[in-house]
Every structure is written in structure tokens, then in C-alpha cells.
Amino acid sequence: MRIFVLNGPNLNLLGSREPAIYGLETLADIELLMRTRADKLRVDLEFFQSNHEGELVDAIQSHRDWDGLIINAGAYTHTSLAIPDAIASVGIAAIEVHLSNVYAREAVRHHSYLSPIVWGQVVGFGFRGYLAALDLLYGRLTNEASG
Ligand code: CA2
Secondary structure (H helix, E strand, O other): OEEEEEEOOOHHHOOOOOHHHHOOOOHHHHHHHHHHHHHHHOOEEEEEEOOOHHHHHHHHHHOOOOOEEEEEOHHHHHOOOHHHHHHHHHOOEEEEEEOOOHHHOOHHHOOOOOOOOOOEEEEOOOOHHHHHHHHHHHHHHOOOOOO
8 A cells, every 4th residue: 555645835844943833853753653654554655745835736646546645735734725626636535634733723724725625634633643644544545444
């Protein structure tokens, strides 16, 4: 099984500032933790970050044949139609992740353009949300139990 993990703008700076909101882990730390978990599940994981909306769209399109997508689109979550359009047009199963609890923050962060086209959201659990998303996506894709 192949799962693509996609991160949007400014997430390359994780671990350097605002640890109270985003945690102390860097994106490289999160990637390593996910790889360790993915190896146990025998999942082939690819990890990519970009600060550019078009590069995120290109990355989604070029993974059209992959089994699943875990996406933290950063601030594009609240502004971009092109990213959910790309996910819908390739028809890839997706889970949306946010490190912070966006619903406890400013009103502008309460709306996600991704929410109608993803299987679900994992929000507010820091780096652990990425690991939970991997387990959730794997479980659903392998039809573990029935949910
Ligand atoms: O909580 C999340 O994961 C967010 O997607 C993070 C985005 C924010 O715009 C979303 O509303 C929620 C921002 C990422 C900024 O990352 C930083 C990393 C280090 C220092 C400062 C910001």
C-alpha cells in the first residue's frame, strides 16, 4: 500500500517557533515517526512539503494512482479551492490533519475547503495526529473490522 503525506506552507518551519501551538517536533521528526510506523504496517510512505499552492496541486496529481493521502494544507486549508479540486479530480482517499485545534482558534481557521472531500479530519493532537491519520487510513483501506 502506498500513502502520500503532503504538507503545505510554513510547515517546513515546525519546531523553530510557536511550540505552544505547533509542538517541538520538526517536520523531519514527524516524517521519521511516520516512517517507523509505516514500516511496521508495510506501507510505502512518501513525504513532501511545499510553500506553493501549484506545487501541492502538481504533487496530488502525480500521486493519482496511490492508495491514500494524508494532508496538512496549512493556511491553504482555509483559502484554496484548487487543492480540494485536485484531490477530488484524482479520486484519492484522503485524511486532513492539523497540529493545532483550528476550531479553538480564530474564526477564519474554522472553515476548511478540504472538509467536504476528505474521509475525515484529525485536529489538535500535534504530531500524534499524523500517526493517528496513518493508522486510520490504513485501517479503512484494508477494511480492518468494518468502519
Ligand atoms: O494546525 C495546523 O496544522 C495548521 O494547518 C497550521 C497552519 C495554519 O495556518 C492552519 O490554520 C492550521 C500554519 C502552519 C505554520 O507553521 C509554523 C511553523 C513554525 C512556526 C510558525 C508557524
